[in-house]
Amino acid sequence: MVPLERLEQITRRFEFLEAQMAEGSGDISALAKEYAEIKPVVEQIRAYRRLLIDIDDAEEMLGDPDMKALAEEELPELKAALPDAEHALQLTLLPKDAADARPAILEIRPGTGGDEAALFAGDLLRMYQRYCETRGWKLEILEENATELGGIKEVVAHIKGENVFARMKFESGVHRVQRVPSTESGGRIHTSAATVAVLPEAEDVDVQIDAQDIRIDTMRASGSGGQHVNTTDSAVRITHLPTGIIVVSSEKSQHRNREIAMQVLKTRLFDLERQRINDERAADRAGQVGSGDRSERIRTYNFPQGRMTDHRINLTLYKLDQVMAGDLDEIIDALTADAQATALAEMEA
Numbered sequence: 112m113v114p115l116e117r118l119e120q121i122t123r124r125f126e127f128l129e130a131q132m133a134e135g136s137g138d139i140s141a142l143a144k145e146y147a148e149i150k151p152v153v154e155q156i157r158a159y160r161r162l163l164i165d166i167d168d169a170e171e172m173l174g175d176p177d178m179k180a181l182a183e184e185e186l187p188e189l190k191a192a193l194p195d196a197e198h199a200l201q202l203t204l205l206p207k208d209a210a211d212a213r214p215a216i217l218e219i220r221p222g223t224g225g226d227e228a229a230l231f232a233g234d235l236l237r238m239y240q241r242y243c244e245t246r247g248w249k250l251e252i253l254e255e256n257a258t259e260l261g262g263i264k265e266v267v268a269h270i271k272g273e274n275v276f277a278r279m280k281f282e283s284g285v286h287r288v289q290r291v292p293s294t295e296s297g298g299r300i301h302t303s304a305a306t307v308a309v310l311p312e313a314e315d316v317d318v319q320i321d322a323q324d325i326r327i328d329t330m331r332a333s334g335s336g337g338q339h340v341n342t343t344d345s346a347v348r349i350t351h352l353p354t355g356i357i358v359v360s361s362e363k364s365q366h367r368n369r370e371i372a373m374q375v376l377k378t379r380l381f382d383l384e385r386q387r388i389n390d391e392r393a394a395d396r397a398g399q400v401g402s403g404d405r406s407e408r409i410r411t412y413n414f415p416q417g418r419m420t421d422h423r424i425n426l427t428l429y430k431l432d433q434v435m436a437g438d439l440d441e442i443i444d445a446l447t448a449d450a451q452a453t454a455l456a457e458m459e460a
Contacts, residue, residue, distance in 0.1 A: 118156050118159075118160075121149065121152055121153060121156065122153055122156060122157075124149065125146070125149045125150070125152075125153040128142055128145055128146045128149065129146070132146060148207070151203055152203045152204060155199055155200045155203045156200065158196060158199075159196045159197065159199075159200045162189060162192060162193060162196050163193075165185075165189050166186070166189045166190060166193070169182045169185050169186040169189055170182070170186065173186075201455055202451055202455070205451060205454050205455065206454070208276075208277070208280075210276050210280075210311035210385070211274060211276055211277035211280075212273075212274055212276070212277065213275065213276045213311045213312050213314075214269065214270055214271040214272070214275050214276070214311075214312040215269075215270045215275045215276045215279050215280075215309050215310060215311055215312060216253075216267065216268070216269060216270075216309070216310045216312055216375060216378045216379075217239060217250075217266075217267070217268045217269075217270055217279065217282075217307070217308075217309055218265075218266070218267050218268075218307070218308040218309075218310070219232050219235055219236055219263065219265070219266045219305060219306070219307050219308075220232065220263075220264070220265050220266075220305065220306050221262065221263065221264065221303075221304075221305050221306075222285060222303070222304035222305055222306050223303055223304050224288075224301065224302070224303020224304060225303070226258065226260055226262060226292070227288075227292040227301055227303045228262075228303040228304060228305055229258045229260070229262025229263055229264060230258075230260060230261065230262040230292070230293070231262075231286075231288045231303055231304075231305050231412075232262060232263040232264075232266070232305040233257075233261060233262050233263045234288075234435060235286060235305055235307065236263060236266055236268070237435075238434070238435050238436070238437055238439070239268075239270075239279075239282075239437070240437070241436055241437025242437040242438075242439045243270060243272070243437075244437065245437055245438075245440075246272060246273075246278070247272060247273075248270055248271060248272030248273075248275060249270070249271045249272060250268050250269070250270050251268060251269045251270075251271075252266065252267075252268050253267045253268060253269055253360060253371050253375065254266065254267040254359060254360055254361060254371075255267075267375060269312070269374075276309070276311040276312075277447075278443055279309045280309050280311075281442075281443055281446040281447070281450075282307050282309050282409075283307055283308050283309045283409075284306075284307060284407045284408065284409035284410070285304050285305075285306055285307075285407060285408040285409060286304060286305050286306075286307055286409065286410050286411075286412065287302060287303070287304045287408055287410065287411045287412070288302070288303055288304070288305075288411075288412045288414070289301070289302050289411065289412070289413045289414065289415070290412075290413075290414035290415065291414075291415070300415060304408075310378045310379060310381070310382040311378070311381065311382070311385070312374070312378050313374070313377035313378045313380070313381035313382075317377070317381045317384075318377040318380050318381050318384075320351070320373075320376070320377065320380070324351060324352050324353055325349055325350065325351055325352065325376075326349070326350045326352060327347060327348070327349050327350075327369070328347070328348045328349075328350075329345070329346065329347055329348075329365060330346045330347075330348060345361075345362070345363060345364065345365040345368060346359065346360065346361040346365075346368060347359070347360050347365060347368035347369050347371075347372050348372070349369075349372045349373065349376055351376055351380065354380070354383065356376060356379050356380070358372045358373075358375045358376045358379070359372065360372040360375070408422060409421060409422060409423055410422065412431060412434070412435070413431070414431060416429070417429055417430070417431045417432065418431060419431050419434045419442070421442055421445070421446070423446065423449070424445055424446060424449045426442065426445050428441065428442070
């Protein structure tokens, strides 16, 4: 269990922040942010302490003939609640990913499978759009390159809402589909794939880009079926020379395109830095849930059997229609719980 001394330190820090905010001294914005981060932890600490006090009181009551019967009734229930309270407290004390509360950039690209892979990429986009709707998030398409059959060659989207990256980060990886393509006349099941990348949105303080490190080109927007087509040279392509990263935005406003492209570029550079740090912390990250390894096959969608399997945690659900309709919470909750269990095991090692 967590040392009581550490719990006392956290509580004292919380009370200090409360006092500072009440006095209006210091950087109120910074104080409020830290206060909001610590508050759920302190609430869990107080609940845990109340339970310990109740157990002590009930054990003392065993020596009182008038209260013994009541204590014997309450004590087993109180002790049974103790493991859950300890577990809940441990979870709140786990190191937080500073990016969890941020918006995210979602990128989807077809992998192996030709036209069918592009169609599946479009299905994944619609799945995430529906999931965002259920959570009250806003998904904005920043760049979309469609195929003539209605599939997607590439899509970049911005997702804004509460704890977006915390929920969406587990989606990064290779998604595999097994089904009979609409273009298949013989009824044979094909396997194809699409790659999903979810990146925490970078803030200006995270990434500083030297103007000499980028090249900005303007060009005429184009796309299948009139997608983002206009008659002016408003599309913007930014190339980051040190890394070779290329970002394109094709909205109607050139000024807006520069903003979008720079934001996406900063986000990709921020993600590169996060991955570099993760690589230094753990040499073998391939098996970790939420590692963000874009080469890892994470999930299979088997349409003939109506089955979805997440290979990282061996979770299989026979409700593929609901999953494709955006019902992802059961999957993401399971991935979150597995990641927390792994973190707890490492903390206790």
